[in-house]
Amino acid sequence: MKFCQHCAGPITHHVPTGDDKPRFCCLQCDVVFYQNPNNIVGTLPVYGDKVLLCKRAIEPRLGKWTLPAGFMENGETTLAGAIRETAEEAKATVREQDCRLYTLFNLPYINQVYLFFLTELQEPKFAAGAESLEVALFDEHEIPWDELAFAVVKITLQQYFEDRKSALFPVRMFNLEYSAERQLSTQLVSHSHQNEW
Numbered sequence: 001m002k003f004c005q006h007c008a009g010p011i012t013h014h015v016p017t018g019d020d021k022p023r024f025c026c027l028q029c030d031v032v033f034y035q036n037p038n039n040i041v042g043t044l045p046v047y048g049d050k051v052l053l054c055k056r057a058i059e060p061r062l063g064k065w066t067l068p069a070g071f072m073e074n075g076e077t078t079l080a081g082a083i084r085e086t087a088e089e090a091k092a093t094v095r096e097q098d099c100r101l102y103t104l105f106n107l108p109y110i111n112q113v114y115l116f117f118l119t120e121l122q123e124p125k126f127a128a129g130a131e132s133l134e135v136a137l138f139d140e141h142e143i144p145w146d147e148l149a150f151a152v153v154k155i156t157l158q159q160y161f162e163d164r165k166s167a168l169f170p171v172r173m174f175n176l177e178y179s180a181e182r183q184l185s186t187q188l189v190s191h192s193h194q195n196e197w
């Protein structure tokens with residue numbers, strides 16, 4: 001960002017008065033352009049014993065399998081965004097009343113928050129959208145575990161198959177962080193069926 005969206009004045013990067021972090025600020029009209037984490041919203045669509053995955057047609061992780069998900073748009077709710085992404089990437093229709101919040105991931109190292117909703121497909125109708133090469137239903141033993149695009153997708157699927165044994169699907173929040181050795185670690189931070197704190 002070099003010029004102000006409001007007055008076309010020059011932008012600098014500095015700590016504004018009363019703040020403690022450097023921000024992009026306009027020298028001319030004093031507007032501060034805050035940069036905040038992005039929400040990525042998606043679904044884990046289930047049909048019978050199978051889950052729906054999409055093979056990515058775009059970078060990053062082109063050719064890898066993922067759950068339908070994408071950046072939330074301004075003016076929409078998290079669930080509306082997840083349903084829209086499912087329609088766009090998998091051409092699958094999901095109803096709001098069939099969705100429940102399932103996993104939330106904080107990824108502070110890339111300033112992202114992921115939210116997945118667990119949902120049941122009413123019928124096995126789907127097709128590859130513009131951002132997918134292929135969309136398919138997978139049994140647990142068919143999941144391409146080594147070909148999954150993102151850690152958040154892998155954790156959500158592992159959690160789902162584990163939870164399915166008890167037919168209880170609590171909401172879980174995880175923090176993903178990289179250690180100094182560049183190892184990704186996953187920490188379960190909260191769990192909606194916890195009895196004790």
Ligand SMILES: [Zn+2]
Pocket residue numbers: 004005006007008009026027028029030031
């Ligand atoms: Zn300005």
